[in-house]
Amino acid sequence: MAQFDSKFHDMTEGIRAVASLADAADRLNTIVESYGLETAAFLTVSPVYEEPSKPFYVTTYSPDWVKRYIEKDFFDIDPVLRHGLRAVTLVDWKEIDLSDKAVRTFFGEAREHGVGKHGITFPVRGVDGDRGILSVTSNENAAAWQAFLKSEARDFQYLAGEFHNAIGRIQGRPRHQTVCSDREIECLKWYARGEKVKRTAEILSLSPRTVRFHLDLARAKLGAKSLAHAVAIATERGLFFQKLF
Structure with a gap:
């Protein structure tokens, strides 16, 4: 997201304007159409300390599949749901x-x-x-799909956070900015200490590309204009202390 992307900006603003379940469904359809995807779905579950309940979801899936999913109670089988709600980074279904x-x-x-x-x-x-998960699917060939992931994955992670906030408003939950994961804050901490991406990757046993991914997400989630700005915001909010010490 280094340079201005009007489509990403429009998607973000559209999600922030969501005020009802119908709005959310319309926005998902817009995302599918704009990015040439096959389907999209967002699902969220309550905090673990609240009374257990079925997940709250909005999707572009066909009514027949939604009906089948509910009738067969695939909530207990769906591996995307199981892995996604535990994960801290994106889940590629091929894995x-x-x-x-x-x-x-x-x-x-x-x-x-x-x-x-x-x-x-x-x-x-x-x-x-x-917790929430945004899932998108495609019927493009493998090369086109990989190109999509390379160019859009970071933006979609940010859009997922915005969608989570939007669903929270619909549910009547207080609106908060999406929090950074432990790994994102950890990468940002090493950046704050002056370490280069390559050295941070060695310290954390990650690839340089993964470190850049976490740094970009931290910057986006904190609403920062630069990584230096992100460090300042994280320091002000005490995130380094809360997550790491």
Whole structure:
């Protein structure tokens, strides 16, 4: 997001204007159409300390698939849901273990009902313990899908956070900015200490690309204009102390 992207700006502003479930559904459809995707879905669950409840969701999936999903209670089978709500970084569906027959059957039915052959999930963690996931799918060829991930993944992680805030407003939850993950703050901490990306990658046993990914996300989530600005904001909010010491 180093340079101005009018489409990303429009998507962000559109999500921030969401005030109802119908608005959220319209916004998901706009995202699918604008980025040439097959489907999109957002799901959120309450904080672990609240009474258990079914997830709250909005999706562009076909009504038949939504009905089938609910009737079969796929909430307990869906590996995207299981992995996404535990993850702190994006989940590429191609990395999901398909050795379980029930999982293979689930994905087979999903594709029969129009869910794309490629999928990725962006996890979000709210400051009150609530969690959400934005999942998008595509039927493009493998090369086009990888090009999409390379060019849009960081922006979509940010959009996931904005969507989480929007759903929170619909549910009547206080609006908070999406919090940074421990890993994002850790990378930002080493940046604040003057370490280069390559050295930070060595310290944390990550790839340089992954370190840059976390730094960019931290900057975006903190609403900072630069990494130096992000360090200042994180320091002011005491994030380094809260997350790392």
